[in-house]
Amino acid sequence: MGRGTARPFFFCDDGRDPLSFKSMERTVEFASHRFEAHTGEVRLVLSAPDLPALFSQAASGLAELMAEDAQAIPLVDRMELEVEGRDLEALLVNWLDELIYRTEIEGRVYPRVEWMEVEEGHLRARVSGGPPKAFKTSVKAATFHGLAVRNAGGRFEAAVVLDV
Amino acid sequence: MHPESRLPEPRPVGRKIWEIPKEFRPDMRVDARVFASDELMEQIRRDRSLEQLINVSTLPGLAAPVMGMPDMHEGYGFPVGGVAATRYPDGVISPGGIGFDINCGVRLLASSLRREEVEPSLGALLHEISRSVPAGYGRGSRELAFSGPKLDRLLEEGVPLLVRKYGIGWEEDLPFIESEGAIPGARASEVSDRAKHRGGDQLGTLGGGNHFLEIQFVEDIYDRELAKAFGISDVGQVTVLIHTGSRGLGHQVCTDYVKRMDAVMHQYGIHVPDRQLACAPLESREGKAYFAAMCAAANFAFCNRHVIAHRVRLAFEYILRGSYGDRAGGLRTVYDVAHNIAKLERYGDEMLCVHRKGATRAFGPSAEELPEPYRGFGQPVFIPGSMGTHSYVLAGRDEAKELSLASTCHGAGRAMSRAAAKRRVHGGELRRELAEHGILVEGASNKELAEEAPEAYKDVDLVVDVVHNAGIASKVARLRPIAVRKG
Numbered sequence: 001m002g003r004g005t006a007r008p009f010f011f012c013d014d015g016r017d018p019l020s021f022k023s024m025e026r027t028v029e030f031a032s033h034r035f036e037a038h039t040g041e042v043r044l045v046l047s048a049p050d051l052p053a054l055f056s057q058a059a060s061g062l063a064e065l066m067a068e069d070a071q072a073i074p075l076v077d078r079m080e081l082e083v084e085g086r087d088l089e090a091l092l093v094n095w096l097d098e099l100i101y102r103t104e105i106e107g108r109v110y111p112r113v114e115w116m117e118v119e120e121g122h123l124r125a126r127v128s129g130g131p132p133k134a135f136k137t138s139v140k141a142a143t144f145h146g147l148a149v150r151n152a153g154g155r156f157e158a159a160v161v162l163d164v
Numbered sequence: 165m166h167p168e169s170r171l172p173e174p175r176p177v178g179r180k181i182w183e184i185p186k187e188f189r190p191d192m193r194v195d196a197r198v199f200a201s202d203e204l205m206e207q208i209r210r211d212r213s214l215e216q217l218i219n220v221s222t223l224p225g226l227a228a229p230v231m232g233m234p235d236m237h238e239g240y241g242f243p244v245g246g247v248a249a250t251r252y253p254d255g256v257i258s259p260g261g262i263g264f265d266i267n268c269g270v271r272l273l274a275s276s277l278r279r280e281e282v283e284p285s286l287g288a289l290l291h292e293i294s295r296s297v298p299a300g301y302g303r304g305s306r307e308l309a310f311s312g313p314k315l316d317r318l319l320e321e322g323v324p325l326l327v328r329k330y331g332i333g334w335e336e337d338l339p340f341i342e343s344e345g346a347i348p349g350a351r352a353s354e355v356s357d358r359a360k361h362r363g364g365d366q367l368g369t370l371g372g373g374n375h376f377l378e379i380q381f382v383e384d385i386y387d388r389e390l391a392k393a394f395g396i397s398d399v400g401q402v403t404v405l406i407h408t409g410s411r412g413l414g415h416q417v418c419t420d421y422v423k424r425m426d427a428v429m430h431q432y433g434i435h436v437p438d439r440q441l442a443c444a445p446l447e448s449r450e451g452k453a454y455f456a457a458m459c460a461a462a463n464f465a466f467c468n469r470h471v472i473a474h475r476v477r478l479a480f481e482y483i484l485r486g487s488y489g490d491r492a493g494g495l496r497t498v499y500d501v502a503h504n505i506a507k508l509e510r511y512g513d514e515m516l517c518v519h520r521k522g523a524t525r526a527f528g529p530s531a532e533e534l535p536e537p538y539r540g541f542g543q544p545v546f547i548p549g550s551m552g553t554h555s556y557v558l559a560g561r562d563e564a565k566e567l568s569l570a571s572t573c574h575g576a577g578r579a580m581s582r583a584a585a586k587r588r589v590h591g592g593e594l595r596r597e598l599a600e601h602g603i604l605v606e607g608a609s610n611k612e613l614a615e616e617a618p619e620a621y622k623d624v625d626l627v628v629d630v631v632h633n634a635g636i637a638s639k640v641a642r643l644r645p646i647a648v649r650k651g
Contacts, residue, residue, distance in 0.1 A: 037581035039211045039238040066301070086427060089439070097419050104301070104362055104412050135301035136611075137582075138372030140264040140415040144426065144439035145240030161240045163264045163415075164373060164582070 033061035038161060042137070045159045051088070052125075054149070054156040055095055056113040059127060062099055063111035065162065066139055067132030070111045075128040077108055083123045088149035091123055092158060096142035099127070103139075107131060137164050172214045174198055174205065180634040181567075183229070184218060191437065192221045198232035199568065199634050204626055207579055211238035213245070219437045220248050225255025225445075227516050231568050233523050234630040235577025235622060239263070241440030244522035244578075247571045250446065252508055252515040256434065257451050258443035259425065259458070261519030263504045264418040266458055267465030268375075268409030269342075269524075270546045271473055271500035272557065274395045275480070275488065277402040279381040283646065285483050286604060289379065290647040292479040294606045297377060297472050299370040299651045308471065309365035319355060322346030322463035323470045332474045334491055339535035341500040342525065345466040347507075351456035355413070356420050359457075363413025363464065368471035370607075374575075374616060375408040375651030376551065377472065383554060383644040390559045390640045393541040394498050403643055404495060405555060406472050407548055408651065409504065410465035417461045421454040446517055455506070455517075462505055469500055498557075499544040501525060503574035511565065518569055526572040526637045528562030545637050549624035550576045551605075551616045552598045554644045556628045558637035572637045573628070576621035585620035586611060598648075608650035616650070 031048035044061045048054035063070040083098050085091030103109050110129030117124045140163040149158045174182035180199055186192040196217045200208055208214060213236045220242055221230045228249050236245030241260035250256055282289065310318050318325055323345025326332040338344045352360075370377060382401045385391045396403075410417075425442040428450055429435075434443060444450040477495050480488035488494050506519045518525075527533055527543040534543055542559035549555050553576070564570045580588075591610025594617055598605055605613065631637045 035583065037583055039213075039581055040244055040578045041240060042582070090423070090426065094423065101358065101362060101416065134609075135372075138301045140373075141419045143240040143260075144422070144442070146438065163240065 031057050033057040035061070035065070036159065042162045042164050043159055044162055047155060047157045049155055051118045051156055052116040054158060055092065055116060055118065055123065055125070058092060058096055058160070059099055059113050060111050062096055062139065062162070063109040063129065065137050066103060066135060067109040068134040068136050070109060070132065073109060073111060073132050074130045075112055076130040078114070078126060078128045080124065080126045084121055086121060089144060089147045091121065092149060092160060093142045093144055093147070095123055096160065096162070100139050100141060139164050172218060174214065180630045184214070186221065189218055192218060193223070194221050194226045195229040196221050196232065197229040198236065199630055199636070200234045201626055201630050204234050204622065204630060207622060208232070208236055213238045213243035216241065216243040217246055219441060220246055220261070222437055223248060223250065223256055223258060223441065223443060224434060225250040227251045227255065227514060228569060231571060233571065233573040234627045235522070235573040235575055237577050237579070239521065241438050242519070242521040245573065246521045247519065247523045247569050249516040249518045249569050252517050253447040255446055255517060256443040257446050257455055257506060257517055258441055258519065259418045259421040259454055260440045260442065261521055262418070262458060262506050263521050264415045265409040265504055266414035266417060267462035267502045268504040269465060269469065269500065269502040270548060271406045271469045272498040272544070272546050273404040273473055273476065273495040274498050275402045275404070275495045277484070279400045279402060279646070282379065282402050282484070286379070286647055289479060289483045290604050290606050290649060292483050293377065293476060294649050296475040296479055297368065297370055297649060299375070299607045299649060300372055308367050310367060311360065311364045315360055315364050316352035318467060319352040319460035319463055320350050322350070323466050326467055326470055333470050334494070336491060337470065337497040340497040341466055341470070342502055345463070345470065345500070347459040347462050349456055350459035350463050352460055354453045354457040355417055355460050359413050359416035359420065362416045363411045366411040366413065367468055368475060369411060369468070370408045370472070370649065370651040371411050372651050377407070377476070377649040378405045378645040379647040380405060380555065380643040380645045382641055384642040386639040386641060387559070390541055390638065391557070393538060394544050394557065394640065395496055396498070396557065396641050404476050405546065405548060405643065406469050406476070408468060408472065410461045411468060413464050414461040417457045421450070421457065424450055425454070458506060462502060465502070466500060473497065499546070501543070501545060509570070518571070520571055522574045523571045524574045525570055526558070526560030526564045527570055528560050528564060530562050542638070545572055547573060547624060547628055548575050550618040550621035551648060551650065552601070552603050552645060553618050553624060554642050556624065556642055557640040558628065558631065559640050560637050561635055564636040567634065568636050572631045576624040576627055578620060579622045580620040582615040582620070585617050586614045589614040589617040589619065603645050604647040606649055612650065
């Protein structure tokens with residue numbers, strides 16, 4: 001996978017704090033997301049010990065941006081999603097775009113990733129979510145602007161600008 | 165940031181005009197030109213918009229300097245307030261040069277009413293408009309949902325179809341919409357099912373972000389002759405300004421084609437400093453498909469503003485008991501103009517594809533494309549200020565063709581991030597302040613209000629003075645809001 005690994009990653013939600021989960025093989029460390037200032041848009045900054053955790057943080061951050069109180073949304077809807085991309089950056093943009101599309105047509109946000117599998121150019125995941133109390137920021141799309149998914153000292157990092 | 169990037173130092177070269185010569189960076193193909201006062205240039209330097217404009221100057225097939233308008237600010241790929249013209253047919257087209265909200269734009273309606281006649285019913289009027297024009301995220305109005313062949317026809321035939329087949333709006337509106345509300349070359353077959361699904365039931369909806377609908381009055385007139393030509397007769401006259409775009413349909417068209425061009429551009433030997441500038445030759449399969457899909461999405465946006473205008477007329481009729489929904493007493497369309505679009509335009513012997521991202525076309529009095537009543541006067545341009553502040557009506561000048569590729573600014577332009585605005589401004593207090601100034605607001609939480617606070621934007625007076633003094637567009641009138649339906 002270039003900067004990642006050809007071995008699939010698995011992320012299983014075992015019901016614990018989503019920021020400190022157990023993978024199939026090892027206990028992984030803290031994953032995070034935060035929002036950085038951008039004059040016109042929003043920059044979502046992600047950091048995680050592996051790719052599934054990075055992509056899960058992207059989903060969680062997106063939901064937080066789009067909905068009031070995203071972490072309190074009743075997880076009443078589940079669905080499996082598949083996304084492709086010619087590299088990690090395209091995979092991340094396409095993953096976010098898929099969630100943005102689903103939110104717009106279903107009226108649901110999906111803050112929780114139950115499991116995820118990331119292989120070269122391909123991502124499969126089961127997400128769960130539900131209707132938020134209120135929508136907050138309208139997100140049009142994820143962009144490639146200045147985007148690089150980096151593996152820095154064993155941690156994956158990315159900053160993606162969202163058009164809002 | 166580009167590896168060879170130094171901080172660009174634009175040099176003044178004329179009245180409110182600055183340039184960064186193409187020698188500044190080895191991959192620049194043309195100069196970069198910015199229209200700004202000293203004060204606005206200072207604000208522009210604070211974010212990455214100049215670097216982004218320089219990145220745009222590396223696109224293949226550019227026919228003229230890339231331009232930055234005085235409201236320019238950092239975007240993604242292209243700066244917002246950026247203009248780039250590529251040669252047709254051998255230049256490129258870049259979906260990022262138009263943006264996700266294809267044909268985001270503004271329509272101005274001028275009524276025959278005076279402020280005093282509307283103000284007693286203003287609350288009821290705003291409420292009725294808010295009821296009939298959905299705003300915010302996601303799904304739209306199911307009563308006007310288009311899908312299948314019906315949607316395909318709308319995407320290709322645009323506003324004339326709404327008027328002639330569905331009885332929405334008037335025949336008299338058509339000449340006063342850019343491209344008469346139907347851009348030739350639109351092809352629904354190039355718009356994905358996903359885009360159609362995402363936007364098909366969003367016709368007549370404002371959406372979110374900085375979109376809005378305002379009831380305003382004419383506060384000042386700068387040029388009586390031009391104002392009269394545009395149907396703006398006197399101070400105190402009530403107008404309505406509608407600012408929205410192509411909704412989810414347009415967003416998805418851009419998403420689809422950025423992805424498609426990102427995958428193929430290396431096959432055409434194209435390398436860009438920022439992947440969001442992904443592009444393809446205008447005559448390539450991908451270039452032609454995007455242009456046809458972009459025109460279809462633009463037609464959808466013209467239709468969206470047209471349906472909203474229709475509903476505004478009905479609301480005026482219902483609340484004020486007049487004949488505003490018919491031709492006799494109505495709210496006349498002054499003009500409807502895009503500020504996120506690419507158009508094929510002739511400059512001398514050359515046909516150019518002019519990308520305007522957060523910039524408005526500003527044809528001068530001699531342009532053949534103008535509707536007959538505006539020939540000799542210029543194309544109306546509307547510059548909305550930030551929420552609660554005034555907006556301007558301008559008229560394009562012939563000099564703009566040479567100076568700025570017949571382009572001007574599109575708004576006040578953000579100066580502060582949404583997060584910073586929320587930290588600095590208390591939404592509840594802002595709502596009270598707006599009310600004290602006689603401005604009603606519906607459709608926004610206090611947090612959303614704070615994001616769009618006037619201090620988060622550049623000063624629209626400074627922005628408009630630049631284009632006026634540079635000879636791009638002349639000030640015609642200033643409009644002051646009295647009621648805002650926020651997206």
